[in-house]
Amino acid sequence: MECGVDNDLSHIRIDRPYYEHKQLREDFCYERPKKTNAAKEWSQGFRMKKALMGAIPILDWLPKYSWKRDFVKDIISGFTVAVMHIPQGMAYAILGNVPAVVGLYMAFFPVLVYFIFGTSRHNSMGTFSIACLMTGKAVVQYSDPAYFPSTSTSGDNSTALEPTGLAPIQVATAVTFVVAIIQIAMYLLRLGAVSALLSETLVSGFTTGAAIQVLISQIKDLLGLSIPKFKGNFSAVYTVIACFEALGNLNLAALIISFITITISAINNDYFKPLLSRICPIGFPMELVAVVVGSVVSRYFQLEEKYGVRVVGDIPVGLPVPTLPIFDIMPSLIVDGITIAIVSYTINLSMAFIFAQKLDYEVDANQELLAMGLSNVFGSFFSCMPVCASLSRSLIQQVVGGVTQIASVVSSLILLVILLWIGPFFESLPKAVLASVIVVALKGMFMQALDVWKFWKLSKIDALVWMGTFLTTCSVGVDIGLFCGIALSLGSVFLLSFRPHTCLLGRVPNTDFYLDLTRYKAAKEIDGVKIFHFSGGINFATKSMFKADLIRLVGINPQKEVVYRTKLAKYLGKIEVKQEKSVNLSNKLQKVQGKVNTQLRCLILDFSAVSHIDPSGVSMIKSISESFTKLDIPVYLASCREPIYEMIMKVYPENNIKSGFRTYPTVHDAVHYLTELFETSSNSTISTIRL
Template sequence: MPVAPINHDYSPVPFHPSGCPTPVGTGLLSSAHVGRIKVDRCIVTTEDVKPSSLNHNTPLAYIGSSLKRALAPKNIVRSCPGFAQSLFPSINLLLNYQWRTDFFSDLSAGLTVGVMNVPQGMAYAMLADLPPVYGLYVSFIAPLLYAVMGRCSQLSLGTFAVVSLLLSQPVGRVCQKVFSEAVQNLTALEDKQIPICFTPEANEYPRGFSKDLFSKERLYDFRPVVIITLTFLVGIIQISFGVLRLGKLTSYLAPAMVDGFITGAGIHVFTSQISSLFGVKAAKNRGGIGSVFKVYYNLARHITSVNPVTVALSLSSILFLLVTKLWMEPFVQRTGHCSYPIPAELILVFAGTILSAIIELDDRYNVTVVGHIVEGMPSFTLPNWDLIPELLVDAVIIGFTSTFLTISLVKMFSLKHRTNINYDHELTCFGLITLSSSFLSGFVPSGSISRSMVLEGANVRTPLNGIATSLLIVFVLLFLGPQLSDTPTCILAAIIVVALLGILKRLREIPRLWRTCKRDFFLYCGTILSTVIFGVIVGLVVGVLSCLIVLTERQGHFDLRLMHNFPGTEIFFCDLPGSEENQPDRVGEIDALFKQIIPCKLTGALNFASAEKLPDKMEKLITLHTTSQRNSDEFETTSYRRNQTPTEQTISENYEMESVEGKKEMDLASGSQKQDVFDYVFTSQNGKIEGHLNSAAKDTSLDQERNNHRPQTIQTHESNERPRYRCGSCCPVGGTRSQGRGEDTTHMQTAQRDSTERLQAPKLFVLMDITGLSQVDPSGAKTLKEVHEELFRRGIFLLFVGDLRFFPCLKTSTWSQCLDLSFSYPTVQDAFVASYKCLYQRNHLRPSPDQTPPRCKVEKLYPMLS
């Protein structure tokens, strides 16, 4: 193995596997590559690569065959076990459950989240304008059913603040409407039950309604009826999403919009707890435009009505939770004494309940408490069918929101832990769980960010952890429910406020969005402002519409960018934005035919929104190419002559091209040496171009290798062959070896016959790479045809790189076409060589054998390295 010589700047010279050193310092290609690429083939069109006809079944035939195959009796029987395992993955999970390693992890994680579910379920139920026990029902049903049908181990399904806030608005609106009608028609009701929008056991009834008029037996809370009907509709909608495989629709919502909506909804949730934190009933959030500002205005007006005991309990509860979450819990986990989170919320609820029962905060200090909690398991319920038309729009909005929030968590954990999860199955699972909750006195469940992170931190293994969570909630419902009736509502409000800190911290992202992406910044801020000012539902609609507008605006843009050939290779590349000034210098002259070929790349969508921009961009592209070539000619000629020594100038002017088959020599002032030169031989009969490397001498000295960056001239020895013209190394690789003498003689005869009647020469060729084109609609196809015809009339031929048959709207059978060329080619290299062949045949008269061949163009030569 030869040892690499060391050059003057102490960088090693790489070796080819054959033992010869690889040239160093071309300025473009890395010297670390030691392989060689040789291309020897004909020009290929798209029709040569792919079949001319594609056999596709019609949609009706595909649907018919699929239904026929699925409804076959033997296929139904055969698919039943697989369907059961797909719908209930817990079956397969239990059959392969690792009891020794997974059981204790799932048990501890489930109990930890169950402890969090008790206070949060009660608090979020009150946020939804429901009695606290309904939050416990959801916390029991959702984890249990998800353990049977779910696939994401880290997801905690139950109550969530944003969904509870969305539920409170239709519940309050419908209940207030029904209650107002009942108050106006009290005499017509006779002995019938009276629907109300508050708990019959409440101490204070709304204004205009006296609790002494009717017994409590005639009053019933209408809010659960509304929430159960709404939950039923949401479940149907979520199941429809899963059956129709609409899980990917949630990916069209920008993360900035989602963060803005959640942050705006978090501000609403925080504002809704002001009444409970200060004990001022006049500061309750009534909904509507500007309701957030009205709450603080009413709080300022009734500042004298603030309950100091309620404020003291609220501040002490918030302080306790903050100290525990931000200081004690990290300290305990860091020291290794306990790896699980401290159940601060549960400790606070139990302590507040005991203190309230001992001191009698409700009677003595007028502190609002939770009130009566029904003991026992949830009862079976049915929706009110008469409310379905009125709640349908709310069900669509709430179903979409809860689905999106939950699916986002599932996606996050599946990507983080590299688990394969079917999102359409998860949508169907969420729908079935929501539908079951409506029959068991529950409301719409959703994924909780905080509890899911706790599950992940507790090293949960399988979704079966939900069983432990549900068992803990069952214990609370059966034995601890009535004892929690003395819990102050300000403590539950403090739990909600502290839980919102993680959401409100997202406001710190505003400066970063402004620096990185202005579009996301305006999307984020616009969604927040619309949610805070106009309400949660309007904010969600505005956010979704903003995302659609942004997507449409992005689809209305396409990029038409000029491409450049990497000298000495078949590589074509586009300039990065702002990198035009960093292009590699090309020394010497470039074949004039190359300047008549404009490769470009079209990326994006060509549709009704963007098609009208294509003619202007095409004109700008042609103008840019013409201007850049003119400037490049002036710069390269001046720079090349300035950098040449007198000896080099004399050499490059005296050396001429000789025949192909002879031995190549480079007669420099310092002597004769051999170089690695990438040559192209053009044969005008069949359009084939040969690219090959001449072997370099192994004994080339180090000083000669370091001078390879200097421009050289190509020289061939004389022979008896007819001269075949070769161009410099800037032409892309392609073609096969040239043919024999007989074909060359035929070429010469053809050239002499055409010398008196010269073919009309095209001015330019535009090679449009459409491999990055995503869509073409009829408007885009029409505009593209108009551009093609207009360029054709001006003598500019438009060729395509890529398969046009991927776009059914493009019917090129009626387009004007150059007879010598195809419409499309598989690579830019094939289109470039075909265009060069056409330009060479039409723009140059064929010289007779006794004529002197044209002088070789001086070009910087780059060896092909791989």
């Protein structure tokens, strides 16, 4: 294919003076923006009504709510989500090592607070597998061993098994309160952007690894095994080993229950549910059916008494009495609290943004921190674990027509009926059924393992971050996995910042395009001119890389070039004095002449992609300019953004022609000045550009 300009395209013709940066400022009345006082602006612009609307979003959206148009949709959505809350709540509560009824409490108390303070219209708050798993780890770690008589310690950093006198629910509510305080503190510090630390790659690897942890934690209930609970690092590995050792004692009845429940639920999700969605958006509640049928069959056939199948056990009737969390243990829970607070917030915010973008409404990241924090504070007084948005429930709440969080209130009221009157019905429910419900719900997370191939094709570094996060999470632990993933993600960012993109640019004839010479064949290097392009920040950490790449691409090391030219002048002087050329002197002269670069007449540094520069970076540029100027090679800066130019002027306010480099608003301005300089040796700074 022939390279060149397509004459059939529309053309742009420009007729303007070309400038130095200083002249551009003068001609176009540059004025540096004044610094603003955020506190003063906030106090001046403060309005009580506006502040209340922001802190309590329900005051804004509820008066505008269309009861006639949306209420029926929210009722249907709320009922559907309530049906999902029952099996998921009970199952994930067991995952958190607390009584099953806690999952139903979580679908009631915190949801009412989120209804008032939340900004997402479709997030279904309550139990979520990863948050419950992380809470369950702390519960086992700090509860009195009497509640887990078969608990074993794994790893070197685990707490000794000493009596604490604390019940699992007391530890769980203490964790909830710590998480709440951390989230509220993040809100006050405006740290909503902290979720940016968790990249898509990290979240995918972390949630997939956590799903493996959840699966491993459910093996004992799926197979009816009696194995100890392990705590500390590598607890999942020890659990797998213990399961293999106990396979000879598996409960056949529990295995059959698990197989039937998983098989029927999987068939429903993969085949019946897609078919039914064509007729009705409300899917068949197979999980609820499994829970109800499992409870009836277990009670009728006495599975616990006759076959040793473990069941949910006592479910109290009514609502729990408000109780203060145990404050004494909270200092020990800070690390777990930080981890759970960040993970649950990130998942919640990710879901909120997905629905907000899809349905065109706004979500306030900082307000979500307040909403979750207050929800957890309230929940900690009513026997709740930390809440989080559920991926599956939130999607269902939106798909079946839910419009606002009124759907969540409807769901809560239905669960209130269950708590007040129907709860004891589920006491005979086999734990194998709940474990099966959890495993089937994890399918989407397991499928994320395929993402590693996508990341590998797009970026090897991202794929390594994914694999490192995944392997650490599923083998060592979810908290260590999260911190490892954050460290790997930040490390990859630093690594990429230390290897910025650099290249030499060439001009496409008869245009003002300056393109990478290694990528565009139509771009031609200008005789005697090197245009060096740098992408990234120039600071104390990258200045050495900048200088090394510049010397490598330009082909001249100024320090060595000075030595070569000095030797060349010396040898030429000796030849002129002696008026004859000795063989030895001529050889030396030829070697030195081969090293001297006489082709380069000017160096242009393209700063169009420089994001920032610090004083040490400016000093380095100044040093480079002076080094090349000694060789009679002027250095010009082009396309400096104003903050970059301001920093240069701040470090060297005396900057002028004598200081070694001139600055131009575009590469094209610099090239036109050089072209005129080479042709006419004129020192004029303003001529005309015509393209």
